[in-house]
Amino acid sequence: xxxxxxxxxxxxxxxxxxxxxxxxxxxxxxxxxxxxxxxxxxxxxxxxxxxxxxxxxxxxxxxxxxxxxxxxxxxxxxxxxxxxxxxxxxxxxxxxxxxxxxxxxxxxxxxxxxxxxxxxxxxxxxxxxxxxxxxxxxxxxxxxxxxxxxxxxxxxxxxxxxxxxxxxxxxxxxxxxxxxxxxxxxxxxx
Numbered sequence: 001x002x003x004x005x006x007x008x009x010x011x012x013x014x015x016x017x018x019x020x021x022x023x024x025x026x027x028x029x030x031x032x033x034x035x036x037x038x039x040x041x042x043x044x045x046x047x048x049x050x051x052x053x054x055x056x057x058x059x060x061x062x063x064x065x066x067x068x069x070x071x072x073x074x075x076x077x078x079x080x081x082x083x084x085x086x087x088x089x090x091x092x093x094x095x096x097x098x099x100x101x102x103x104x105x106x107x108x109x110x111x112x113x114x115x116x117x118x119x120x121x122x123x124x125x126x127x128x129x130x131x132x133x134x135x136x137x138x139x140x141x142x143x144x145x146x147x148x149x150x151x152x153x154x155x156x157x158x159x160x161x162x163x164x165x166x167x168x169x170x171x172x173x174x175x176x177x178x179x180x181x182x183x184x185x186x187x188x189x190x
């Protein structure tokens with residue numbers, strides 16, 4: 001799963017990586033959703049042309065956007081979740097996708113340089129890190145995961161366990177709400 005396809009989401013680099021990985025990974029399929037917010041109509045045509053030019057028509061499963069409630073079902077059909085942005089976008093973030101992947105028990109492939117995501121993946125041992133500005137780095141990680149299904153399953157198991165134990169709304173929001181209540185004790189509900 002790559003998620004939303006867009007220039008800022010690292011899609012062009014992921015496509016080049018898939019072109020490198022596909023000959024080494026028989027049956028490789030990657031789900032991508034067409035980004036629609038403020039995207040020109042021609043964006044899908046350009047993406048489809050690039051997929052065709054790279055010989056990835058049998059690899060990229062480009063889908064129309066879906067409702068958030070439908071995402072878990074799609075993730076259950078995947079073996080890996082990718083977060084593919086470059087150094088300038090989202091550095092130090094923790095996107096919802098990370099936790100959606102973890103909740104679904106997917107190992108995560110994400111940027112080694114992201115100061116928000118990389119520590120979670122390292123700490124929980126729930127995925128691999130790659131340079132998402134380097135197609136060969138991404139391709140090598142995809143191949144490594146595909147060639148090591150037991151390692152992939154273990155990372156996914158650890159991702160799910162970490163989500164349930166530490167990286168969920170209850171665990172993240174309750175301490176934040178308590179901090180806010182302590183800032184404004186006279187406004188706390190009785």
